[in-house]
Amino acid sequence: xxxxxxxxxxxxxxxxxxxxxxxxxxxxxxxxxxxxxxxxxxxxxxxxxxxxxxxxxxxxxxxxxxxxxxxxxxxxxxxxxxxxxxxxxxxxxxxxxxxxxxxxxxxxxxxxxxxxxxxxxxxxxxxxxxxxxxxxxxxxxxxxxxxxxxxxxxxxxxxxxxxxxxxxxxxxxxxxxxxxxxxxxxxxxxxxxxxxxxxxxxxxxxxxxxxxxxxxxxxxxxxxxxxxxxxxxxxxxxxx
Numbered sequence: 001x002x003x004x005x006x007x008x009x010x011x012x013x014x015x016x017x018x019x020x021x022x023x024x025x026x027x028x029x030x031x032x033x034x035x036x037x038x039x040x041x042x043x044x045x046x047x048x049x050x051x052x053x054x055x056x057x058x059x060x061x062x063x064x065x066x067x068x069x070x071x072x073x074x075x076x077x078x079x080x081x082x083x084x085x086x087x088x089x090x091x092x093x094x095x096x097x098x099x100x101x102x103x104x105x106x107x108x109x110x111x112x113x114x115x116x117x118x119x120x121x122x123x124x125x126x127x128x129x130x131x132x133x134x135x136x137x138x139x140x141x142x143x144x145x146x147x148x149x150x151x152x153x154x155x156x157x158x159x160x161x162x163x164x165x166x167x168x169x170x171x172x173x174x175x176x177x178x179x180x181x182x183x184x185x186x187x188x189x190x191x192x193x194x195x196x197x198x199x200x201x202x203x204x205x206x207x208x209x210x211x212x213x214x215x216x217x218x219x220x221x222x223x224x225x226x227x228x229x230x231x232x233x234x235x236x237x238x239x240x
Contacts, residue, residue, distance in 0.1 A: 006057075010050050013210035017047055019201040019230070021112045024142040025051050027197045028112065028232055029059060033189075036138040036236070039107045042067060044096055044129075045114025049076035049089065055110060056088040065106075067092045067099070096128065103131045109139045115233075116143040116169045125235070126183035133237045142195065145231035146172045154223050161219040173231055180235060188235050195230035 007022050038061040043052040045068055052066035066076055066089050073091040080089045094100055096118050109129060119125060119141075133139055149172070150158040159167045171179075177192045184190060202225075206217045220228070 007050070007054065011204050011208060013208040013213070015048055015050060016205055016208045016210060016213075018113055018205060018212075019144070020197075020204040021047070021051055021142075022054060023197040023201040023204065024195065024230060025054055025110070025112050026058075027195050028110070028140050028142045031193070031232060031234075032140060033138060033191070033234055033236055035136075036140070036234075037107045039063075040105065041065070041108045041110060042101070042106045042132070044109055044111040045069075045117070046076070047071055047114070049079055049091060051110070051112050052076075052089050052091075053080070053083055053085055056085050061088070061108075064089045065092055065101075066090065067094045067096070069093070069095050097124075099128070099132060101132050104134050105132055107134055107137045109133055109137075111140075112142045113144065115141045116145075116171070120169055120171065120179075122179065122182060124183075125180060130184065130188070130235070130237060135237055137237050139233070139235040139237075141231075141233040141235075143231050143233070144170060145176070145194075145229050146170050147194070147227050147229045148172065150227050154227065157219065157222050158224060158227065161216075161224060170228070171231075176231060176233060180233070184235065187238065189238055190236075191234040193232050195232050198228075198230055201230065 004026055038059040040063050041055055041061045042065045046052045046066040049066040052064045055061050056064045073093040076091040080086050173192050180190045205213045
């Protein structure tokens with residue numbers, strides 16, 4: 001286990017963009033396939049590159065590429081230099097749907113709390129993500145999801161909270177399993193499971209004092225905590 005306390009200074013409204021991504025990434029790494037390696041890792045949708053710093057410090061990664069569409073690479077580079085990680089992390093401004101890398105380039109692609117924004121459509125994983133993973137490499141994803149589809153009044157609360165179309169981005173473990181099986185055929189080993197860090201990841205988001213965290217706490221107390229979860233996805237490219 002990593003020493004997650006080393007990152008507590010980032011558990012604030014200035015850095016967190018939702019339920020604590022450090023908790024999600026920590027569990028994602030802890031439960032990875034035994035033979036997964038991180039030598040050359042892509043942090044896909046890295047946000048403020050905090051997860052990239054965690055990967056650089058807490059795994060055996062030699063190089064971490066911190067790619068994000070919404071946060072400027074220059075802004076992330078300042079943070080990377082402040083933490084003396086400029087020799088291990090390369091910040092890049094880029095789009096997950098048009099990545100500027102060679103195919104078969106990464107030992108690991110890691111994505112925390114971002115993949116659901118672009119990856120729910122059929123064809124995305126097989127065409128836009130998997131080609132960049134080396135044979136034997138692994139894609140590791142942590143995203144919010146559903147234990148079950150909401151019904152009745154809870155469905156209305158959920159759709160109000162998720163603000164319309166965003167509610168379509170929350171899927172169940174079974175839904176993700178079925179999609180990835182279509183994308184990968186027999187070329188991958190796929191494991192999709194529910195994360196254990198739900199309560200603490202949300203609580204630390206609430207405690208950050210972020211206005212969205214305060215709003216989320218109100219909605220979860222109305223019953224959303226009964227249907228929401230976090231999902232861990234592991235896809236190993238076994239085509240040697």
